[in-house]
Amino acid sequence: MRNINKNLSTRDIIFYAAVELFSQKGYHGTSIRDITRKVGIKESSLYNHFQGKESILQAILDYQMSEFSKAVDALELLKASNTNKTKDPVEFWMAGTEVFIKNISPLTESISQIIINEMFFNADCRKFYLNVMRKSEMELVTTLFNVMKEKEMIDDCDIEKTASQYIYMLQGLEIENKLKILEGETPEKVRKNLFEHITMFIKRLKK
Amino acid sequence: MRNINKNLSTRDIIFYAAVELFSQKGYHGTSIRDITRKVGIKESSLYNHFQGKESILQAILDYQMSEFSKAVDALELLKASNTNKTKDPVEFWMAGTEVFIKNISPLTESISQIIINEMFFNADCRKFYLNVMRKSEMELVTTLFNVMKEKEMIDDCDIEKTASQYIYMLQGLEIENKLKILEGETPEKVRKNLFEHITMFIKRLKK
């Protein structure tokens, strides 16, 4: 792995290897040996770059924090500009969430998986999930729903609860899709299913 | 722990201790030592009752399977009898799901937690979740929605997708509630929130 990325620092290579392994086998299921074997260094060398296994996880959380900050900034920009002129609720929705989705790199997605797997056992991950990831998602979704309510694209309703239900759905679909892909299903089928669910949810908000 | 439950076999005591620890700390986060320390026996004694750590997990899956079989049998009974005469959708729904809910013991709930935590890493748990737990839930929810559709308590819609979305919501609420309880929130508040979400979801199915 080190030979492939000669422009990256060893620290970065360790970081990316750790993200991949933690997301696939879990934090506790991955050993320092697994990481260093993947990178192509000895275990002891890792300690020149990180204090230990736990501090790798902390670095991962720090990275994710900076990624989510960017997404929230993009949301502020969206609020201010409000260039979306369409009257179709589904179209409006897709355009609005694009801001968030386009900022999600495969790395961010893998890190989300790590955090979700750890959040029942690790208080740091739990707090990060609730206070950063979930909070950002809620902010995006409630913002969009409020705009749509003003424009009468959706009926009057409890925005907070509706946003929660949308996020529950999205999370459920993500979990199910990951399981299905692990069981051998094609990503295309999974993507189509996701789109249909979102369309159905949004349409149901207008009688 | 052994002194408290003199009427239970050592095997059963090991089983219950394992369920509690696996659900709290995860399968990989729990050692044989953790279990035997809790039970009050030496590590070696455990091997008189189980072949190893993996076979304890298998016994837990077997137990859960028998519990879900009971719930599915109860559903068959419900289909046949059809005693629910109410015209109110929410009331009908609550009565219909009661059959399932009353069969869920705290043990079953803990085991569900274990399986959900393991399903990304362990193929047996993944298959069990998809083919037993998820399938049973879908069967219950689609059955009830179909009856409600016939009785015109809900509008015409894609029952399969609606049922999926209901289950995503329920799962999302369960996850969030577990996290909130770990963070110190009261179970009463959490229960009220759950009821309000279910009510909102069911009401939205009739224009």
Next chain:
DNA sequence: GTCTATAACTCGATAGAC
């Protein structure tokens, strides 16, 4: 910064006495 060597410990599991 990387290496070898190794400490200090935990893991699941087994042999054999009682």
Next chain:
DNA sequence: GTCTATCGAGTTATAGAC
């Protein structure tokens, strides 16, 4: 069925040579 004693493998982490 429980115990003591122990094994071999795997774990994170450190010391010190290069």
